[in-house]
Amino acid sequence: MQYSRLPPWPFIDPDSPPRGYQKVGQSKDEAHSTPNYPQIWHFFIYDRHLIISIKEWLAPDDSSPGEFVYQQYEYPIAGVRWFIDSIDRFFLHPDDPNAIPRGKFNIREEIDGEVLGVTRGAAYGGRYTPGYSFDNLNRIEHSTQSEGPFCQMFEMGDPWLFEGGLFDLFKDIAARHERGEF
Numbered sequence: 001m002q003y004s005r006l007p008p009w010p011f012i013d014p015d016s017p018p019r020g021y022q023k024v025g026q027s028k029d030e031a032h033s034t035p036n037y038p039q040i041w042h043f044f045i046y047d048r049h050l051i052i053s054i055k056e057w058l059a060p061d062d063s064s065p066g067e068f069v070y071q072q073y074e075y076p077i078a079g080v081r082w083f084i085d086s087i088d089r090f091f092l093h094p095d096d097p098n099a100i101p102r103g104k105f106n107i108r109e110e111i112d113g114e115v116l117g118v119t120r121g122a123a124y125g126g127r128y129t130p131g132y133s134f135d136n137l138n139r140i141e142h143s144t145q146s147e148g149p150f151c152q153m154f155e156m157g158d159p160w161l162f163e164g165g166l167f168d169l170f171k172d173i174a175a176r177h178e179r180g181e182f
Contacts, residue, residue: 014042071143076112125157
C-alpha cells in the first residue's frame, strides 16, 4: 500500500537542540553500542511531535577525518500511547478480541493525520535478538548520511525495550503528555 509522504523533519543536534525543543529523556541501546561509540538516543517534544534523535561519530578509516552523522524519527505525540497499547496487544491471549491476530506481525493506524505502525521483527535488537519497531509510514527513513525510500522504523530489541528501560521511558512520555505537560 502507498502512503502519502510528509516532508522530512529538519535534523536536530541532540547536544544543542533548537529553541523550543523540550528534551524528555534519553536511552542507551546497549546491543548496538561499543565502548568507544555508545548508542544514546535522545527524545524531544516539539510542535506536538516526539522526535527521537541520535548523533554518531563516523570515521570510515584512519585516513579520514570523520564527521558527526545524525539520524532521527518523528511521530505525533499522541502516537506514543498508541504504541504502548499496541505492544501490550502482542501479549494478550490469541483468543482475546483485542489481541494481535494469529500470524500477524504488524498493525497500523492513523494517529493525528499520520499512519503509524508497530512491527514484530526477528532481529531488531541485533543478530538473533527479536524486538519491535515503531513505524511512521508517512515519513521516510533519513539521516544526514542518506535518505532512503523506506518508511521510518525505529527498531528496538526486546532487551533494550523491556529490560533496558526504554518501554518505561515511552510510558513516562505518554503519561506526561496526558497530564498536559507538553
